[in-house]
Amino acid sequence: MVILIAEDDELILKTVEHKLKKEGYEVLIARNGKEAIDLIKVTDIDLVISDIMMPFASGTEILSAIKAFGKDIPVIMLSGLGQEEVVLDAFNLGAADFMVKPFSPTELILRIKRLMAQK
Amino acid sequence: MGTVHLSILIHDLVLIFLTVLVLILIMMGAVLFYGFYQYKSLKNKRDWESVIDSRVSNAIVFSEEKEVQESEFFHSHSQEGSFRNLLLEKLVSSKKKFSGVAQDEIQRLFVNYELNKEAVQNLNSTKPYIIAGGIQEVTAMKMTDSLPQVEKYLKHPAAQVYNEAQYAMVVFKGFSGLAFLNTLDTVLSDWQQLRLLGSLQMIPNDTDLSVELWLKSSNLSVVIFTLKLIQKFQMLALYDQVKGLLYHASEKVRLNAVLTLQVLENDRTKDDFMEAYPLQPVKVQLAILRAMKYSNDKRYYDFFMTQLNNQPIVALKIEAAQALLALGFSESLKETAHSKAVSEQIREIVKHVLQQKI
Numbered sequence: 001m002v003i004l005i006a007e008d009d010e011l012i013l014k015t016v017e018h019k020l021k022k023e024g025y026e027v028l029i030a031r032n033g034k035e036a037i038d039l040i041k042v043t044d045i046d047l048v049i050s051d052i053m054m055p056f057a058s059g060t061e062i063l064s065a066i067k068a069f070g071k072d073i074p075v076i077m078l079s080g081l082g083q084e085e086v087v088l089d090a091f092n093l094g095a096a097d098f099m100v101k102p103f104s105p106t107e108l109i110l111r112i113k114r115l116m117a118q119k
Numbered sequence: 120m121g122t123v124h125l126s127i128l129i130h131d132l133v134l135i136f137l138t139v140l141v142l143i144l145i146m147m148g149a150v151l152f153y154g155f156y157q158y159k160s161l162k163n164k165r166d167w168e169s170v171i172d173s174r175v176s177n178a179i180v181f182s183e184e185k186e187v188q189e190s191e192f193f194h195s196h197s198q199e200g201s202f203r204n205l206l207l208e209k210l211v212s213s214k215k216k217f218s219g220v221a222q223d224e225i226q227r228l229f230v231n232y233e234l235n236k237e238a239v240q241n242l243n244s245t246k247p248y249i250i251a252g253g254i255q256e257v258t259a260m261k262m263t264d265s266l267p268q269v270e271k272y273l274k275h276p277a278a279q280v281y282n283e284a285q286y287a288m289v290v291f292k293g294f295s296g297l298a299f300l301n302t303l304d305t306v307l308s309d310w311q312q313l314r315l316l317g318s319l320q321m322i323p324n325d326t327d328l329s330v331e332l333w334l335k336s337s338n339l340s341v342v343i344f345t346l347k348l349i350q351k352f353q354m355l356a357l358y359d360q361v362k363g364l365l366y367h368a369s370e371k372v373r374l375n376a377v378l379t380l381q382v383l384e385n386d387r388t389k390d391d392f393m394e395a396y397p398l399q400p401v402k403v404q405l406a407i408l409r410a411m412k413y414s415n416d417k418r419y420y421d422f423f424m425t426q427l428n429n430q431p432i433v434a435l436k437i438e439a440a441q442a443l444l445a446l447g448f449s450e451s452l453k454e455t456a457h458s459k460a461v462s463e464q465i466r467e468i469v470k471h472v473l474q475q476k477i
Contacts, residue, residue: 010172011172011209015175018177019179022180102222105221106221
């Protein structure tokens, strides 16, 4: 199972990457929105974890790109406090779930497992 | 003689030229050296950040397993002052990114590397920005021993220091940490008000006396903050005190009082708003009309119609028409839009409001 993490914060990126690898997932990483969109276009990805605010393309733009590519990939959004409006936009664009920072990596894994089970 | 003079002049010119050249070379060397030094510092910082991120990340990911070994690089730098300060800074920022067990692991790293020494050192600095950083550090790392010293900084002359101290008091002590409001004579900025409100998750039951005192403060920012506090925790018992603020000398306080009454709304709110309305400046009247609009109370119909028909101020007429529409009186508005009994201005306002809906 391939999971893409799109996140510009190095610590969050590393931590989620290691946590997912430890759980046995194959992990791809993107440090900005554009890199993420390029990867989604050419790779078979089962799930995306994306920060909402990122350089070059935001989390909502990633959601739009997934739609435009005609792919059905669940996306978990990571948002900061006070980004409720953007989160609502993300849900309207088809985000599967979201977590507010500060977040628990263990809880993130549980949510991934739940989403994968639904899939 | 002339030739001798000329050769001396040329000799001097050459000397001057060489001196200038040497000076330029020295300056270029200095600039290059400084640039290289800056580059090295930046590179070092990036390398260190990467090593620290890995250390923190490993601690979080492998928390349930045996103690994670630190890299040789990390170990060799872990006693260097600037490395330790960067580590402390990174741990504090990491705490804002993770919650749950991950946060406990970050705290454990802080304790294991005895970074409390650095935090206390920063707290004792003479430079305001370092003190502010120190307060953030002891707050994030829950160093309750440092609380008395943080409390002293509530009276520090630098805004960045007393702002951090105020925030720290609330984080450490919750509602009772707001006691500094009793004597606060500086302005609580909008941002600071948001931070303080955001850090308060609950309030005890016996808070009314303190809150009443703050509502009477001569510091307007304290009054406004208190009104926001009443809104957040829906402190219904303070309705009458808030109502009294509809007649406060400050327009900003009156506006916040309207918003607060909207949150505390009860059976008397309609009459209280209507009684206060004629005595208010236009901005507050607009706020009252909006509050009435959102109350979804159809009993306001006559009042809004009176405002629409008889109010001389256009902004209030428009707000009244919008309120009527929001309350579901669109048919009545359509009639007004075509009525010959009202002025052309009112018909235009109503048509405009009806069009906005479409």
